[in-house]
Amino acid sequence: MNSSIADNKKRSMSAMMFCIDTVVAMLPLILVATYYYGARVIMMCMASVVAALMVKLTFCYVRRRNMCAADLYCVSAALSVALFCPASAPYWLPMFGAALTVAVRELSVKFIGRDAFCSAAFALAVMFLVFGSKMSYYTAPGGGGIGLFSVNAPERSASILQAVEWGRIPAVNGLEMLLGRYGGPIGTTVLSVLIMCAAYIAIRRPRTFYSLLPYMTTLALFGLIFVRVGSSRAMSAMYETLGGSTVFCAVFVAAQPGTMPSTAGGRALSGVMMGILTMIMRYIGLCDSSCVYALLLVSLFADWFDRPVALMRRRKAGKPIER
Secondary structure, eight states, X not given: OHHHHHHHHHHHHHHHHHHHHHHHHHHHHHHHHHHHHOTXXXXXXXXXXXXXXXXXXXXXXXXXXXXXXXXXHHHHHHHHHHXXXXXXXXXXXXXXXXXXXXHHHHHHHHHHSSOOSOHHHHHHHHHHHHSHHHHTOOBOSOTTOOOTTOOSOOOBOOOHHXXXXXXXXXXXXXXXXXXXXXXXXXTTSOXXXXXXXXXXXXXXXXXXXXXXXXXXXXXXXXHHHSOOSSSOHHHHHHHHHHSSSHHHIIIIITTSTTOSOSSHHHHHHHHHHHHHHHHHHHHTTOOTXXXXXXXXXXXXXXXXXXXXXXXXXXXXXTOOOOO
């Protein structure tokens, strides 16, 4: 009994530290997005977190138990959903996504006994499918920001992947990509800050890079081989690898519970498959949402990627292979 209680406390503390690390890593992205788009970003993040906590408290009330440190996962999940939204999105949109993320995960744990897939990716996929026009309407950063309760849609600005999809060479240079001076989801465009956040996450949770590096490498190879716009293979690889929401998705959305395989080899395989699926979806017309759909599909079969790794380990150890 004492051992079980100790294990539960350890898992709870681990979940709390996961949430703290993720939120700390997201804070620079929130600050830069606030500088670019105004206080509306703070309001969107707060609304998303409140919605997630309300749904979580409702589930706790129904199950007649108190919230614990492990339940704080909903805060980081809510922030990842909010930062994936455009600055012009209505407040109810990130709230809907955050609430759906928590509800899906709680129901999965209740009826299956574990996380069946990445609930944050599922919520974002639903948001893109049902509210695609709102999720894909990006605005250029700066210009005084967007009003807290603005009802008029500001002028649209295409993201890098949208421009590539439309057959145009993105009017964005390397410096502008580093500074995030182009349209896109509010927390996914500032590459320089994203790199620092990814480095922090890698120091705190090195296993993140087991899937991130194979994923980005796969995207880069596709960009080099299959050039969609322009004639420069290097620029094509840069657009496909760093021009969309892929880094944010791989670092923050994929970090949610129940997403990636447990072994290093399984994570590497899932990263490669996620890259292949992302590029296939871009070729059929999906832009910034392609990484979300790819992540959702990979998370559905996360256990499958661990099987060949386990099989190789058994063969290497000389153990019989189970049929």
